[in-house]
Amino acid sequence: MEQVVVPGNVRKLMVSHARACLPEEACGLVAVGADRRIVHAYPATNVDRSRVRFTVSPREHYAAIRDAESRGWEIGGSFHSHPESAAFPSARDVAGALDPSWLYFVVGMANGYPEIRGFRIREYIVDEVALREEP
Helix, strand or coil: CCEEEEEHHHHHHHHHHHHHHCCCCCEEEEEECCCCCEEEEEEECECCCCCCCCCECHHHHHHHHHHHHHCCCEEEEEEEEECCCCCCCCHHHHHHCCCCCCEEEEEECHHHCCEEEEEEEECCEEEEEEEEEEC
């Protein structure tokens, strides 16, 4: 199983954004460095304003790309929350996963306790990656 290191500050940012957006789904983008390690998360507005789907604000998506590129990074994934269910991609999430090189993170908020899981989604096949938090 692929292992991905998630810096503690990135994890905290994803969880705090998920909590702040309740009862709707939160969403955002994840930047990776030249070594493909996660370096930053960009919380974004869910323009769908929905409990069951998300669309990252196009303006914020573009701003994240510009900021990441100015730092020598690139957007290498996304995150979103499931306000009332487990941290596993829904059928809608799988259908919307268009970049097979991206990491897809889901913050499950079932039972009020946040759980983050990461996935690679290629050709409708979901493979979980092992997450290791780094301080």
